[in-house]
Amino acid sequence: MKKFSVVVAGGGSxxxxxxxxxxxxxxxxxxxxxxKFYDNDGSRQETIAEACKIILKEQAPDIDxxxxxxxxxxxxxxxxxxxxxxxxxxxxREKDEKIPLRHGVLGQExxxxxxxxxxxxxxxxxxxxxDYMEKxxxxxxxxxxxxxAAIVAEATRRLRPNSKILNICDMPIGIESRMAQIVGxxxxxxxxxxxxxxxxxxxxxxVEDKDxxxxxxxxxxxxxxxxxxxxxxxxxxEASWNDTFAKAKDVWALDPDxxxxxxxxxYLYPDYVVxxxxxxxxxxxxxxxxxxxxxxxxxxxxxxxxxSSAGELEIDEHASYIVDLATAIxxxxxxxxxxxxxxxxxINNFDPEAMVEIxxxxxxxxxxxxxxxxxxxxxxGLMSQQVAVEKLVVDAWEHRSYQKLWxxxxxxxxxxxxxxxxxxxxxxxxxxxEYWPELK
Ligand code: NAD
Ligand code: G6P
Ligand code: MN
Numbered sequence: 005m006k007k008f009s010v011v012v013a014g015g016g017s018x019x020x021x022x023x024x025x026x027x028x029x030x031x032x033x034x035x036x037x038x039x040k041f042y043d044n045d046g047s048r049q050e051t052i053a054e055a056c057k058i059i060l061k062e063q064a065p066d067i068d069x070x071x072x073x074x075x076x077x078x079x080x081x082x083x084x085x086x087x088x089x090x091x092x093x094x095x096x097r098e099k100d101e102k103i104p105l106r107h108g109v110l111g112q113e114x115x116x117x118x119x120x121x122x123x124x125x126x127x128x129x130x131x132x133x134x135d136y137m138e139k140x141x142x143x144x145x146x147x148x149x150x151x152x153a154a155i156v157a158e159a160t161r162r163l164r165p166n167s168k169i170l171n172i173c174d175m176p177i178g179i180e181s182r183m184a185q186i187v188g189x190x191x192x193x194x195x196x197x198x199x200x201x202x203x204x205x206x207x208x209x210x211v212e213d214k215d216x217x218x219x220x221x222x223x224x225x226x227x228x229x230x231x232x233x234x235x236x237x238x239x240x241x242e243a244s245w246n247d248t249f250a251k252a253k254d255v256w257a258l259d260p261d262x263x264x265x266x267x268x269x270x271y272l273y274p275d276y277v278v279x280x281x282x283x284x285x286x287x288x289x290x291x292x293x294x295x296x297x298x299x300x301x302x303x304x305x306x307x308x309x310x311x312s313s314a315g316e317l318e319i320d321e322h323a324s325y326i327v328d329l330a331t332a333i334x335x336x337x338x339x340x341x342x343x344x345x346x347x348x349x350x351i352n353n354f355d356p357e358a359m360v361e362i363x364x365x366x367x368x369x370x371x372x373x374x375x376x377x378x379x380x381x382x383x384x385g386l387m388s389q390q391v392a393v394e395k396l397v398v399d400a401w402e403h404r405s406y407q408k409l410w411x412x413x414x415x416x417x418x419x420x421x422x423x424x425x426x427x428x429x430x431x432x433x434x435x436x437x438e439y440w441p442e443l444k
Contacts, residue, residue, distance in 0.1 A: 015041025
């Protein structure tokens, strides 16, 4: 069986240990010869890498492991780049969330003005990774989680049209796992779904079991009462995420024929989100206090003890999806997966140049998108507006245009007026000086 070389870009990410553990658990179907970490913050990466080195030595001493901040070393001789960078890290996420809230607008990692600000930082970072990959390993594939995936995907479609990058999201699979639990199935892979939309902006139209039985009625009945909060919570979901899963009940009510992505709450109930936000303590603060402390604490414990049992690192679904995708490409499995791809006619009555999230069959040449057909006016209207926002952000980045960025923020359904958009934009420009191109 062929063995692969993988570089994790954003080696210092809180998600890196989960991906390493998932890779180790899948050596029978996606074997590795080498694993590298790359990050532009050497000291953040070192903690994660030194802990992973101990885990790898215990479980798979044959895998050649190294970590570096040098792009040439990192990107040479690799088959896959698994990317999850956060340009500006959590302190900038905190600003993305808190600045709009000062103006009465919701503050979110990937939605609304916060997501737009993050997009303006991410585009350059991700393009840099694509360029390193093409220079040092031109045959490699990049599987990219780096957010905001919708804006990053539009940027790579337009600015690196021939690059082998696939942009992905774990939200649909997280929701599908909850659906599986609601109908009493062990695994979301026992379901077949049809779904369409944009990243963090989509709807399920069909959910069936392996025998073709329609599972939608039972899921709908549950979502109408409890959203995506399952009968028992096996994962110890944090309160803020639990609220989002519960609010799916009200999002669903707008179009009871379909089942919604949880992120639609930010577009359909922005007033509710603002009322339930604490402008002094946002999700970035929760993540820094919980996930970041937990992951780095565990890594430090593993390093001091010299053994993996000293930490509490977990495998998760987020990691399983990227490993499934790599396996599908590596072994031409034709697995059916939701990916962010150019529409190109798949949604018949929608912009062929929009990046949409739809089911694809995945094999050695990448994704083969499946036909969706025509979508209803409600979804089409919402999606057209949001695609325009995402395209305007990429216009703004490409042409260094303040005007386009003002238009983008004004057009976001989360923002009430052009004057509010301008006030937010001016604060964001100031906060992002170090990361955004200078706007004209
Ligand atoms: P994190 O801050 O813990 O990790 C990000 C790492 O990227 C940091 O170590 C940072 O130093 C590094 N980095 C930043 N800019 C870089 C650059 N230009 N080159 C190389 N490295 C760089 O963040 P996290 O919470 O672990 O999340 C990582 C990323 O994964 C974020 O973009 C997040 O939004 C994304 N994510 C996406 C999904 C999805 O559904 N697509 C799911 C989960 C996380
Ligand atoms: C989901 C989304 C990701 C997003 C993450 C935020 O997994 O699909 O795109 O980055 O949630 O989670 P956090 O715990 O960092 O708020
Ligand atoms: Mn996502």
